[in-house]
Each structure stands twice: as structure tokens, then as C-alpha cells.
Amino acid sequence: MSAHSLFAPLQVGAWSLKHRIALAPLTRKRATKASYRQHHVQYALASEYYAQRATPGGLLITEATGISDTSLGMDTAPGIWTAEHRDAWIDVVQAVKRKAPDATVVMQLWHRGRACHSDFLPGKQLPVAPSAIAISDATVANERGELVPYEVPRALEAGEIPGIVEDYRQACHHAKAAGFDGVEVHAANGYLINQFLESGTNRRTDAYGGSIANRIRFCVQVVQAAVDVFGADRVGVRFSPYGTFGDMHDDDPIALYTEAIRAVTRLHVAYVHLVEPRVAGAGDAQHPASTPSIEPLADAVRAGGAVLIRAGGYTPTTAHDTVAAGRSDLIAFGRPFIANPDLPARILHGWPLTPYNRATFYTPGPEGYIDYPVFSKAS
Numbered sequence: 146m147s148a149h150s151l152f153a154p155l156q157v158g159a160w161s162l163k164h165r166i167a168l169a170p171l172t173r174k175r176a177t178k179a180s181y182r183q184h185h186v187q188y189a190l191a192s193e194y195y196a197q198r199a200t201p202g203g204l205l206i207t208e209a210t211g212i213s214d215t216s217l218g219m220d221t222a223p224g225i226w227t228a229e230h231r232d233a234w235i236d237v238v239q240a241v242k243r244k245a246p247d248a249t250v251v252m253q254l255w256h257r258g259r260a261c262h263s264d265f266l267p268g269k270q271l272p273v274a275p276s277a278i279a280i281s282d283a284t285v286a287n288e289r290g291e292l293v294p295y296e297v298p299r300a301l302e303a304g305e306i307p308g309i310v311e312d313y314r315q316a317c318h319h320a321k322a323a324g325f326d327g328v329e330v331h332a333a334n335g336y337l338i339n340q341f342l343e344s345g346t347n348r349r350t351d352a353y354g355g356s357i358a359n360r361i362r363f364c365v366q367v368v369q370a371a372v373d374v375f376g377a378d379r380v381g382v383r384f385s386p387y388g389t390f391g392d393m394h395d396d397d398p399i400a401l402y403t404e405a406i407r408a409v410t411r412l413h414v415a416y417v418h419l420v421e422p423r424v425a426g427a428g429d430a431q432h433p434a435s436t437p438s439i440e441p442l443a444d445a446v447r448a449g450g451a452v453l454i455r456a457g458g459y460t461p462t463t464a465h466d467t468v469a470a471g472r473s474d475l476i477a478f479g480r481p482f483i484a485n486p487d488l489p490a491r492i493l494h495g496w497p498l499t500p501y502n503r504a505t506f507y508t509p510g511p512e513g514y515i516d517y518p519v520f521s522k523a524s
């Protein structure tokens with residue numbers, strides 16, 4: 146297979162890339178409380194994990210990383226709101242740059258909003274969201290590991306929202322101090338920013354709800370905070386126009402996301418990252434074939450002058466075809482990059498891919514994390 150379309154250089158904002166194969170953001174839940182001096186400190190072996198996936202001129206997007214002590218509501222994800230968090234991430238960035246000095250590594254910034262459980266929040270406070278609407282079509286683990294219904298979140302007061310934007314800004318300062326080349330604002334997959342965007346989860350009647358212009362306001366404010374800290378040419382935004390949770394879907398996703406994309410590209414962000422309708426969050430589930438296409442949104446990204454990254458269900462062949470046809474600038478790979486640390490080389494040479502083992506996606510420790518082999522002709 147000719148893979149050349151994926152190996153043409155590309156300027157993405159401030160970054161000079163040498164190929165079009167990005168590491169998608171992948172939560173791995175290794176930052177467990179038991180083994181670390183402070184909660185939500187990145188796992189020591191994350192340095193090795195990310196370095197294994199670093200290539201000259203390649204783009205790595207980190208796993209979603211909590212921006213504040215109330216952003217996660219789970220106990221195994223890394224954070225970036227304390228000096229200890231920052232220092233652990235410095236090790237990761239340095240390991241990446243040792244392996245490939247001209248690799249680009251950006252941090253994905255996370256606030257889960259209603260998608261968490263109070264057992265894991267300070268003082269067991271309720272999760273927050275734009276409106277007091279629980280996730281109704283899924284369950285969540287509590288402290289004892291039992292799967293229970295999601296709680297009805299507390300609707301944020303309008304006066305609290307600027308404070309959350311400030312949390313994002315502070316997280317950006319820490320990410321910058323850790324050496325990251327930029328940040329990706331996680332506005333996808335059903336988390337807080339996504340909850341503000343969609344009419345199913347945002348029933349507010351203030352300046353943050355109602356019209357599309359109001360529902361995208363929080364997202365734009367967060368992106369602006371990131372732009373203030375890093376400069377627009379070091380900021381990306383991830384959207385999943387067909388959501389994660391059944392109750393989230395907007396009546397008119399194309400209209401909503403066209404306006405959201407216009408708003409963030411007006412800030413001159415480096416890239417917009419779109420998740421294909423065919424995948425849902427981190428699951429293997431596929432949306433029905435009848436799900437509409439995101440092609441008009443790809444056009445909106447281009448019209449806004451940003452680089453387009455698409456992710457979700459790509460193979461080396463479909464990635465090549467999509468970039469060759471001009472339908473994306475980069476492709477982010479998730480599951481295949483977990484199982485193939487040398488994915489760009491395998492794609493370049495047409496070497497076979499190791500299948501991923503879903504059972505170790507989220508288990509603590511090194512197994513299924515740093516032990517996937519690079520390709521060897523002998524194997």
C-alpha cells in the first residue's frame with residue numbers, strides 16, 4: 146500500500162510535523178492513588194509509554210487530564226492542577242523529547258461535569274453540569290466499585306462558570322510550565338463542555354443556554370483562556386458531533402457544530418479534531434449506519450483556516466485514502482496506537498498491526514501499557 150499521503154510534512158499552527166499520524170487522546174487509568182505521593186499524579190511509567198509512541202515530527206495528544214480537584218470524579222486519571230502534577234508531567238515531556246526532539250506533545254484538558262460519581266469528588270459533593278439532568282442510559286462505579294445509576298448533577302450557577310474557566314487557564318499555565326507544546330480542549334464525548342453545547346443536557350435560560358450562540362459560550366471562553374496562555378497556534382479543540390450518551394444529541398448537530406467550529410476558528414486555533422460518528426467514546430460500539438456524515442463540519446474547519454484531524458475507526462488504508470482525498474489533514478489513531486507503539490513505522494512499511502487487548506486498556510500497572518512490542522521481522 147502506498148502510504149505517502151500520511152508522510153507528507155504539515156504545518157499545524159506553530160508545529161512542524163513530518164507525518165499525519167497522531168496519537169489520539171487515550172485515558173489509561175494508571176494514575177492510581179495507591180502508588181503515588183499525591184492523588185492524580187501521573188503514573189511513573191507514563192514517560193516510557195509516551196516516549197515509545199514519539200516519532201520525529203509526530204503529534205502526540207495526551208490522555209484527558211483533570212484541570213481541577215472537582216473536574217474528575219474518578220480516582221485513576223492524572224491531573225494538572227498542582228505543582229506535583231506538573232512535575233510528573235515534566236518527566237513525560239522530557240522523555241518524549243529525548244526520544245524525538247522535534248515531536249510535538251499536547252495535553253488534553255478535561256472536566257467531566259456530570260459524568261462522574263460524588264464518591265470521588267472532594268467532600269462527596271455532587272457532580273456539576275449545565276443543568277440538573279442525570280445520565281440516564283448508563284451506570285457509574287462508586288467508591289466500593291458497585292455500578293450504580295448516575296446522580297442528578299447540580300446545575301452550575303452562572304457566577305461559578307468564570308471560576309471554571311480560570312481553572313482551565315491555571316491548568317494551561319501548569320501544562321506550559323511542564324513543557325507541553327500546546328493543549329487540546331476536550332469538548333467531546335459527553336463531558337462538561339460537550340454538556341454545555343448540546344440542547345439535551347443544557348436547559349439553561351441564562352447567557353450559557355438556549356440559543357446556539359449561548360450554548361457555545363462556555364466552550365469559547367475555555368478556548369480563549371487556552372489561547373491567552375499558549376497563543377492560538379498552540380491550541381486545538383476536540384468535538385464529537387454525535388455525542389456519547391443517548392440523551393445528549395442535539396436536534397441539529399450540523400448547525401450546532403458549524404457554529405462552534407466557526408467560533409473557535411475565529412480565535413485562529415491550530416486545529417479542530419473531529420470524532421467520526423461511527424465510534425462512541427471509548428467503546429467498541431458503533432453508531433447506526435444511518436448516522437449523518439460530518440463532511441459539512443470538515444468543510445467548516447477548512448473554511449475557518451484550521452487544520453483538520455479526524456479520528457475514529459481508521460485503518461492504515463482508510464487513513465491514507467482520507468488524507469489522499471483531501472478529506473483530512475491528519476488522522477488520530479486510538480486503539481491501534483495502544484497496541485502498536487511503532488504505528489507510524491508499521492504504516493510506512495506496510496507491516497502488520499498487533500491486535501489490541503481491550504481487557505488491559507484501563508488496568509493499573511505496566512501490562513498492556515508499555516509491553517506491546519515494536520515490529521520485528523522475526524516475529
Ligand SMILES: Cc1cc2nc3c(=O)[nH]c(=O)nc-3n(C[C@H](O)[C@H](O)[C@H](O)COP(=O)(O)O)c2cc1C
Binds near residue numbers: 169480
Ligand atoms: C482506552 C480508550 C481511552 C480513551 N480516552 C479518551 C480520552 O481521554 N479523551 C478523548 O477525547 N477520547 C478518548 N478516547 C477516544 C479515542 O481518542 C478515539 O476517538 C477512539 O478510540 C476512536 O479511535 P480508534 O478507532 O482509532 O480507536 C478513548 C478511547 C479508548 C479506546
